[in-house]
Amino acid sequence: MIQEKTISYYHQKASEVLQYINNNIGSDLNIRYLAERFHISFYHFHRIMRAFLDEPLGEYINRVRLETAVSLLKYSSEPLSVIAGNIGYADLSSFSKAFSKEFGISPIECRNDQSLVLNTHIDYRMNSERKIIVQLKPKIITLPDKKVCYIHVIGKYGSDEVQKAWDELEEFSKRNKLSGWRPGFFAIYYDDPDIVDPALCSSDVCIATKKDLKEEGRIKFKTIKGEKCMVFRYKGPYEQLWDIYEYIYKDWIIKTDHTLRDLPTFEKYLNFLPQTKPENLLTEIYIPIE
Structure with a gap:
């Protein structure tokens, strides 16, 4: 009901x-x-x-x-x-x-030319097809506050500019021994490339830390406020994440009895390592809810 x-x-x-x-x-x-x-x-x-x-x-x-x-x-x-x-x-x-x-x-x-018949139809239609991409079942959790070091990036998601930010952040993390044995890699996405020029999309690439250090260049520190979130865990290549979002919104978000908060989604990368095969990559997608 x-x-x-x-x-x-x-x-x-x-x-x-x-x-x-x-x-x-x-x-x-x-x-x-x-x-x-x-x-x-x-x-x-x-x-x-x-x-x-x-x-x-x-x-x-x-x-x-x-x-x-x-x-x-x-x-x-x-x-x-x-x-x-x-x-x-x-x-x-x-x-x-x-x-x-x-x-x-x-x-x-x-x-x-009044004889021309163009292919037009101004009535809108609701989507009636549900194409299942994967089977994902969310869990509801409340995250604690999390301190992170981060770099704010403006550029196409997944671009070389974003990768350079990750490389810089990871080098800083290793040099300062921030992450220990269980690093937390996060990305916060502020824009939708369907409505914002992909080259102008903004994001934060983040690594969790408990240390207090001085900011260095474009590397900053902040605390991600703890929120109640709907969490989806996905296994597979990062290139398919856009399809996963499509599935989530069609098959879960429009059905949920939770109210979505006016906050950006973010992702956590559980095995963000060079040796991990694309099909084995684990990603958690966090969508803040009331």
């Missing part, structure tokens, strides 16, 4: 978001604004919407704008520049470029 109520709640929230988008297609549909307006955690909003739409929300918004443009081109006499503004484009050039990319013809060609 709890799961049914929760699913209905998320369906209702998603329907409200999409109805608002369709009714305000010319507005600035900022993701953060939408999350705040409909009282959904910004850190989880995009993944929840994607779980229902089977496409990133930004792509959905762009598609609906262009499909709306087709109707306006065919059934109104408004100038192209006015249509562009009415559906949320800053100028005619960006509208024309996006339209041509989507449909393979220019807006003026669409208007002039």
Whole structure:
């Protein structure tokens, strides 16, 4: 019963978001604004919407704008520049470029040839397919406060820049004997690369420590506040973690009776060693909840 109520709640929230988008297609549909307006955690909003739409929300918004443009081109006499503004484009050039990319013809060609039938459909759809990637069952734990040394990185997740930060942090850790025999390697992810330019995504790579040392260069210290979390343990290559997140949000998050906190997810790497084969890598995914 709890799961049914929760699913209905998320369906209702998603329907409200999409109805608002369709009714305000010319507005600035900022993701953060939408999350705040409909009282959904910004850190989880995009993944929840994607779980229902089977496409990133930004792509959905762009598609609906262009499909709306087709109707306006065919059934109104408004100038192209006015249509562009009415559906949320800053100028005619960006509208024309996006339209041509989507449909393979220019807006003026669409208007002039009334016989054209473009593949458009502005009704949104909820995802009805559940593709099981792996079987993951979460546990609920309350983490204690944890002191870490860390480097804040701006760059694509998994990029060379992130790896350099790990190498620098690990060298610092070994030199100062921070980790002992059971090192704790963590990464906190602040951005979703579906809505933020991957090159601008920010993260913290962290190693747990109990020592008090002076900060050195870009290596800083902080305490990760203890939180109640839903924890998923995954075994396999890091390259498949994005698929794992897709599975988690489709098959667990939208069903849970727990409220997601407005905090970023983070990962703990249990056997983060060069000699570990990719298929044997163990990762714990932590999602803060109320």
